[in-house]
Amino acid sequence: MTSLSDTSCLTGHSVLVTGASGAIGQAIVKRLLADGAVVFAAGRNETTLQKLSETDPARIVPLVYDIADEQAVKAAFRTIQSKQSDPAVGSLIGLVNNAGVMDEASLMLSSLDAVKHQLNVNFLAAYQHMQLAARLMARLKQGAIVNVVSQVGEQGSAGMSAYAASKAALTGATKALAKELASTGIRVNAVAPGFIDTSLTEHYDDKAKEAVLSRTAFNRAGTPEQVADAVGFLMSSASSYTSGHVFPVDGIFHP
Amino acid sequence: MTNQEKLTQAFCDALGIGPDQVKDDLQYNTIKEWDSTAHMVLISELENTFDVMLDTDDIIDMSSVAKAKEILAKYDVSF
Ligand SMILES: NC(=O)c1ccc[n+]([C@@H]2O[C@H](COP(=O)([O-])OP(=O)(O)OC[C@H]3O[C@@H](n4cnc5c(N)ncnc54)[C@H](OP(=O)(O)O)[C@@H]3O)[C@@H](O)[C@H]2O)c1
Numbered sequence: 001m002t003s004l005s006d007t008s009c010l011t012g013h014s015v016l017v018t019g020a021s022g023a024i025g026q027a028i029v030k031r032l033l034a035d036g037a038v039v040f041a042a043g044r045n046e047t048t049l050q051k052l053s054e055t056d057p058a059r060i061v062p063l064v065y066d067i068a069d070e071q072a073v074k075a076a077f078r079t080i081q082s083k084q085s086d087p088a089v090g091s092l093i094g095l096v097n098n099a100g101v102m103d104e105a106s107l108m109l110s111s112l113d114a115v116k117h118q119l120n121v122n123f124l125a126a127y128q129h130m131q132l133a134a135r136l137m138a139r140l141k142q143g144a145i146v147n148v149v150s151q152v153g154e155q156g157s158a159g160m161s162a163y164a165a166s167k168a169a170l171t172g173a174t175k176a177l178a179k180e181l182a183s184t185g186i187r188v189n190a191v192a193p194g195f196i197d198t199s200l201t202e203h204y205d206d207k208a209k210e211a212v213l214s215r216t217a218f219n220r221a222g223t224p225e226q227v228a229d230a231v232g233f234l235m236s237s238a239s240s241y242t243s244g245h246v247f248p249v250d251g252i253f254h255p
Numbered sequence: 256m257t258n259q260e261k262l263t264q265a266f267c268d269a270l271g272i273g274p275d276q277v278k279d280d281l282q283y284n285t286i287k288e289w290d291s292t293a294h295m296v297l298i299s300e301l302e303n304t305f306d307v308m309l310d311t312d313d314i315i316d317m318s319s320v321a322k323a324k325e326i327l328a329k330y331d332v333s334f
Contacts, residue, residue: 078308131311139299183292 178244194250218251
């Protein structure tokens with residue numbers, strides 16, 4: 001996919017990306033930088049974020065916090081708020097809720113703590129980020145939110161009910177908030193990856209991977225860059241008439 | 256600008272109303288300009304004007320101009 005920078009309108013503005021230390025997150029950061037944005041790169045792994053920011057120190061602002069910690073999220077947004085008038089950063093016009101955890105377990109073997117943890121990280125934290133980001137964007141009457149959900153949440157997958165529920169909750173919020181925030185000029189979309197080769201899926205052995213890929217029409221795993229391209233499109237003005245949409249990046253996957 | 260003037264300006268910018276309408280007893284949802292969308296823009300405007308970040312409970316409580324002043328006072332903004 002060619003860069004959409006000519007139509008992206010991200011130059012002079014900033015975007016917050018959670019899970020920026022992960023594989024898909026890093027690809028999203030690179031994509032948004034190419035489209036002209038300054039990126040607040042959030043995660044817990046300080047070393048990885050520091051390394052990432054060294055690739056473009058003027059345009060990558062690392063933010064180290066646990067997204068499941070409500071107070072820490074507020075503090076991070078306070079930092080973002082304090083930089084809104086800095087011309088080197090620019091106003092926040094984008095949020096990518098990309099951080100996520102996946103704990104595969106059957107119904108009988110799912111501890112409620114593990115279920116709550118996935119709901120906290122994959123849904124509640126993303127929700128709090130949307131609340132706070134929308135407030136910053138409302139003044140400008142423009143913004144785009146992209147939530148990274150999953151085909152597992154869209155279609156269901158045996159042995160992944162808690163993860164599926166947490167992602168489906170985020171899809172529901174995406175569709176509802178797209179309608180609610182339309183009048184404030186904020187678009188809300190989601191990207192639903194299928195099987196992408198990252199640390200989230202590295203525990204799959206060859207046999208398990210083959211089984212997943214056999215249910216993928218393209219018969220191959222996707223790349224973080226392909227997910228990032230979809231995020232870049234939904235973040236850009238090339239998708240300015242699109243909101244409440246769940247964009248699949250899955251090679252036609254049937255989990 | 257005094258804090259009262261800044262507050263009035265924030266209400267005018269967010270709701271698209273005149274300064275004469277910004278009275279202490281003006282309440283949320285009693286004029287068409289102050290609906291839920293405008294409320295969000297108002298919160299955004301107040302946070303930017305007074306450099307604060309409001310708690311969700313305070314946003315829910317902010318049902319009038321008088322209440323806005325009372326809540327902002329908790330964030331060391333005096334009127
Ligand atoms: N890989 C796939 O096949 C696939 C498929 C569908 C959807 N997805 C979704 O894509 C997104 C990115 O996943 P990925 O494959 O890139 O996985 P990954 O490499 O494991 O990255 C996960 C990211 O989430 C962050 N994170 C997790 N818990 C956090 C917390 N409590 N606080 C702050 N950050 C936290 C991690 O940050 P730290 O390491 O710094 O803590 C990391 O940056 C996730 O939402 C995932 O559900 C992935």
